[in-house]
Amino acid sequence: MLALVFGVFAIGASAQTAPKKAASSKVVTKQVVDIACGECQFKMKGKDCELAVKIDGKPYFVDGKSIDDFGDAHGEHGFCNAVSKAEVTGEIVNNRFKAKEIKLLPTKK
Template structure:
């Protein structure tokens, strides 16, 4: 009987510990609406680790890779003023989910001269 109770308690502790380590999807997401951000190549300009040149935005000082838009959707990324060679400003709407920005809208802002 003692072994049965002991096994039950160990099992409950294991289940409780597992439940605490499962990530909460809602806790790891944040809505962004018409926020002005920096936008560029994550690897070339924001020094993020990645496999290739990939679009990224910097929101509240933290860079995020972008899903839903491609780095070349806004012109040649390797051109003189492309995202691999310059940081631009954009107004973005979307959601940060699991440390990636899920873009609904990205509007590039004119560069100041």
């Protein structure tokens, strides 16, 4: 009987999970970054053409904005064919950029 009680207690204790780690994050405020298609221009692995920004030299896929929100991504100057500059505000969470604001900057000629 005593062994049964300890066995049930051991099973219950092992079923408990450790608390989850807080997601690593970094707030970005009005930082000028490179913006383009992650797969086509930044050579990131993905399933399809997807918007990405390069912050402090590291590329991140973007959540909250689509690659086509800024025009035809496959056009002559689209994100799949050219890297542009943008001023961004948001947060890097779990290696993705959660965009609050993206403002494309004029291209220099």
